[in-house]
Amino acid sequence: MPRWGMVIDVKRCIACWGCTIACKEEHFLPPGVFWNRVLIGERGKYPSSSKLIYPILCNHCSDAACVEACPTGATYVREDGIVAIDDEKCVGCRACLVSCPYQQRTYYDKEVKDREYFPGQGKTEMELIGEKLYPFTLGTVIKCNFCTERLEDGMKKGQTPGVDEDATPACVNMCPVDARVFGDLDDPNSKINRMIMEHKGKQLRPEFGTEPAVYYID
Amino acid sequence: MSKDNHELIQTMFPPDGSGVKPYEWMINPTRQRQWIDKQGIFLWLAFFFTEIGAGLYFVSMFYEYKAGLVLGWLIALFLGGLIHVAYLGNPLRAWRMIMRPNTSELSRGIWVIGAFAALGFLQMVTSGGFNIVFNVIMAILCLIIISHGFTTMNVIRALPAWSSNMVLPFSIVSGVWVGQQILQLMFAITGSADLVSGMEVWAEIFFFAYFLCLVLYGWGTWHANEIGQASIKMMVNDELKIITLIGVLGLAIVLPLIFTLIMWGGQTNGFVIFLRLASIFAGDLAVRYIIMKSAVYKPLLERN
Ligand code: SF4
Ligand code: SF4
Numbered sequence: 001m002p003r004w005g006m007v008i009d010v011k012r013c014i015a016c017w018g019c020t021i022a023c024k025e026e027h028f029l030p031p032g033v034f035w036n037r038v039l040i041g042e043r044g045k046y047p048s049s050s051k052l053i054y055p056i057l058c059n060h061c062s063d064a065a066c067v068e069a070c071p072t073g074a075t076y077v078r079e080d081g082i083v084a085i086d087d088e089k090c091v092g093c094r095a096c097l098v099s100c101p102y103q104q105r106t107y108y109d110k111e112v113k114d115r116e117y118f119p120g121q122g123k124t125e126m127e128l129i130g131e132k133l134y135p136f137t138l139g140t141v142i143k144c145n146f147c148t149e150r151l152e153d154g155m156k157k158g159q160t161p162g163v164d165e166d167a168t169p170a171c172v173n174m175c176p177v178d179a180r181v182f183g184d185l186d187d188p189n190s191k192i193n194r195m196i197m198e199h200k201g202k203q204l205r206p207e208f209g210t211e212p213a214v215y216y217i218d
Numbered sequence: 219m220s221k222d223n224h225e226l227i228q229t230m231f232p233p234d235g236s237g238v239k240p241y242e243w244m245i246n247p248t249r250q251r252q253w254i255d256k257q258g259i260f261l262w263l264a265f266f267f268t269e270i271g272a273g274l275y276f277v278s279m280f281y282e283y284k285a286g287l288v289l290g291w292l293i294a295l296f297l298g299g300l301i302h303v304a305y306l307g308n309p310l311r312a313w314r315m316i317m318r319p320n321t322s323e324l325s326r327g328i329w330v331i332g333a334f335a336a337l338g339f340l341q342m343v344t345s346g347g348f349n350i351v352f353n354v355i356m357a358i359l360c361l362i363i364i365s366h367g368f369t370t371m372n373v374i375r376a377l378p379a380w381s382s383n384m385v386l387p388f389s390i391v392s393g394v395w396v397g398q399q400i401l402q403l404m405f406a407i408t409g410s411a412d413l414v415s416g417m418e419v420w421a422e423i424f425f426f427a428y429f430l431c432l433v434l435y436g437w438g439t440w441h442a443n444e445i446g447q448a449s450i451k452m453m454v455n456d457e458l459k460i461i462t463l464i465g466v467l468g469l470a471i472v473l474p475l476i477f478t479l480i481m482w483g484g485q486t487n488g489f490v491i492f493l494r495l496a497s498i499f500a501g502d503l504a505v506r507y508i509i510m511k512s513a514v515y516k517p518l519l520e521r522n
Binding site: 015017020034037038039040041042043044052054056065067068069070071072073074089090091092093094095097098099100101102103107109137138139140204205208209 | 240241242243244245248250252253257258305306307308309311312314315316317318321322323324325328370373374375376377515516517518519520521522
């Protein structure tokens, strides 16, 4: 069984927000909800300061704080390492949301559901179709799922995630500079593993102790 | 700006700051919102009522006072329990929270509250309910419930302000202190003058223990790390300043101190006991509010 992970080369990232938009489109996320963000900050003080650009998403941690906190088992780690949420079991206690040190979860309530991209003008056809094609359950928590549907559909067709586009997360496909690489962390020969080894890939804030499956090369 | 544009900006970046721009997410210390803002306010009240209910039950056992037991049991289960359920996004699925006692503090709490409900009921209805075995078991359950809310917060490693070692002692002292004050007022109303003045010595001890825990909590959080300092700064600056001054300093500390000094030496007075209870009730709510409201996450990007 593979263990899916991602490497993001921040030196390549041009902060175009392509991944952010691709993700919103893929999952029909309402206004204000992001499963993918590109953070912009700075390090050091002038004149020796530098700009930081960090694309972030759920890290699908192997020692996930959200999984530990969930009282119902709705949040769980799948065999392939993806941290998933079973919306049938979620009670909406938000223990997972408060516990995630990366703050990668969103509580989906009526206020979020009712948001319109063009406020006061009603929902667009796209938004209405999205609610049918990719419905979320009210009163539950949502987050990045590494495009599970794409992975599973692609693999059913014999494709390889991280190699074949149809089996690869939308943010990885969209990235115009190939800053994102997706693959199997348990396969020593996978591109992702080679990149982590060769470029000394690091996890974001490893001191949080959640063992992220997303690595950064900077 | 057109009206529609204004509404769009309100949707994306509401005035409460919850709509932080996507590229600024978590680049500064960021306040936790889910367990205090909007519907999260229920959780603040639920923790409070569950804990003071268990506190009242706990203290009532020492006086073998059934009315106190009943009131504490009802406050903890019905007021605290129902508000807990009202907070949930899917209240009808609340039963599922018993599923993960091995890892989740919330889940463990449900089991303990279930045991408290059943055994407490038995203790109240059986004639020999105040025997040593029952008392010890119920005392342990009460102490766990009193500290349950803060234990749930304490185990969240992502929020350093809640990880202070003083969180648990503070929660136990505050639950017992408020419970003891409710019981003292009940005795004052029912005319048990000896008991009321006897309880005053304990009131003095609990008040000073409460004050000490608060000071140590603030001191420990400030010295823990820079994120703890950000939390303490938030308590004394920004919009929490008024609550800290009036609620924490005034109602939780200064007024109870004045009322305690007035009754020093056991010169108790029912009306002053009532005023002190009202003051610590509001004050303790204020303390819990600022602790929940000022907890911040560490930024995701290293600045240095
Ligand atoms: S990043 Fe947060 S939500 Fe994602 S797996 Fe880790 S702890 Fe859970
Ligand atoms: S909100 Fe849902 S997924 Fe999150 S901890 Fe509660 S039950 Fe689990």
